[in-house]
Amino acid sequence: MKFFQSRLGTWTGFAAAALVLFGLAPLLLSGFRLGLLAQFLCYAIVAVGIGLAWGRGGMLTLGQGVFFGMGAYLMAMHLKMADAEFRNGPGAVPDFMELAGIRELPAYWAPFSSPVFTIAMILLLPTAFAVLLGLAVFKRRVKGAYFAILSQALAGAFAILLIGQQSLGGFNGLSRFRYFFGYNLDDPVNQQMLYFIAAGILLVVLAVALQLRRSRYGELLVAVRDAEERVRFLGYDAANVKVVAYAVAALFASVAGAVFVPIVGIISPASIGIVPSIMFLLGVAIGGRATLLGPVIGALAVAWAQTALSEQFPSAWTYAQGLLFVLVIALLPGGIASVAAVTKRFQRKPVEAAA
């Protein structure tokens, strides 16, 4: 354990992860399975953000689907615009709008024909939104369950809003993308490229999260989680500390959504509403919410299990999901990472922890 906390250990860990993601996985997995793994990596990127906000910061964000969805829809809008321009020239209306009877391109769609603008929006819009909402909520010391419920209501409102927007595909969402910044999405080589992009982003996101954890800021974040009042009495503004973690988590989710769209080929309100938003938390809880790698491993495991089991045993898989939530949160709040500690506690004479 000590080794992995040292500087050398960190580099070894990252090198090993890079070797697995960039070397072994593409060698061993078929194109189809690599695509699935790329999709799971997107969930893992969201999970790293949740680990930061929830595990380290104590903010139970039940609305990460909002930020995931923002990134995904922004990217999807650009891809649809690019497809339309490729077929019918500049100013053309995307195909789903023609089907819905929308002849004029809505004004807010036009700038998304620019890739630079799209990427800037993917990075800025969800972050800015999270900062604004975070300031509004945390400055007034709305926290704990109140914050969780608000974030959940936000996810619900966002999904309902999207369903009502015919110019964003409504209930069906946006799908059928042909090109990704000029690369044909049907080409297996380009699909592999998308996998590498997702894997690269995951490593970057992990590095950012690691740096945040090790910095003074990371210490402060944990302090706010465990004793917000005390931090405030020491002269820090706890709200600012929380806003930063919340915004970083939002940014991670948005980027994950943006990569998710070309990989999976569809984004719809059904995959970003209240229930999917909470489902993001399952992997994080299982892997260990306060650890760095736990959320990643948990998210990958849950996504893999979902794919493997949900089609054959849809009913049993839902029971399993429910049971996992109950058992992991109730018995193993530290996730699998804490199994060793928990068994050790059972073996020794129980000692009252100093509260």
Place this chain on the structure above:
Amino acid sequence: MDLLVGQLFTGLSTGSILLLAALGLSLTFGQMGVVNMAHGEFIMAGCYTAYVVQQAVGDAGVSLLIALPAGFLVGGAMGLVLEALLLRRLYHRPLDTLLVTFGVGLILQQAARDVFGAPAVNVSVPEFLRGGVDLLGVTVPKTRLFIMALAVVSVAAVALVLRFTPAGRRIRAVVGNRDLAETAGISSRTVDAATFFIGSGLAGVAGVALTLIGSTSPTTGQSYLVDAFLVVVAGGLGRIKGAVVAAVALGAMQAVFETYSTASLAKVGVFIVIVVFLQLRPQGLFTLRTRSLA
């Protein structure tokens, strides 16, 4: 004028449904800080209770009269089991109860899907609640009036129990200051179980009432849950008064927003209003005065 009265009525009706769903939540959330995401599934259980009772009894009127207390018992029993098996161990981790009960909710939903099937089922409305009544020039469905009356009766019953019975006094004592209440000889465990029974029972009653205005599917409860939580948050923890005002206000807002825009924009509007409102009163409409820092 007609439009205004009509909207006012719609708001009151939505509000009373919200109130029925939120009343039990307000009790359990307020007293124990437990965020019970399975509350929506307790509502759903009430809906299916009404369905099962009607299948057994046949006559819609008699079955409604049986289903109301039966729904209370079914919801209450589920709440008791949940409290005794899981939540009792988690009182020191209130945020975690949210995810645990979400898991319980998932299981209950799937159980309902396996037992009753995924398609929605319908409960027929008794003869004496069919049709409408003319009120101030607006035709008002009798079922909606019945739900309003039920909401009023439920609130009154809870308020009376809390204010005038020994059990209610104990509940209020534990809400006010758990440690002090224990010192005074109140068994907070028993009180917690009792509160959870009543709160979950009210969800069952809400479920029975909902069958009068809509069909029942395994996800019925979920659709009311978030709104019900918003009512509790806006009203202030554990305050019946707050829940009543917030439910009616939210219902009215929803109705007014819907008049001027779409139902989807109305939801977003309500959300924005609540965030802004929490800027002004972070603890909700009515707050218990405590000296704790939390």
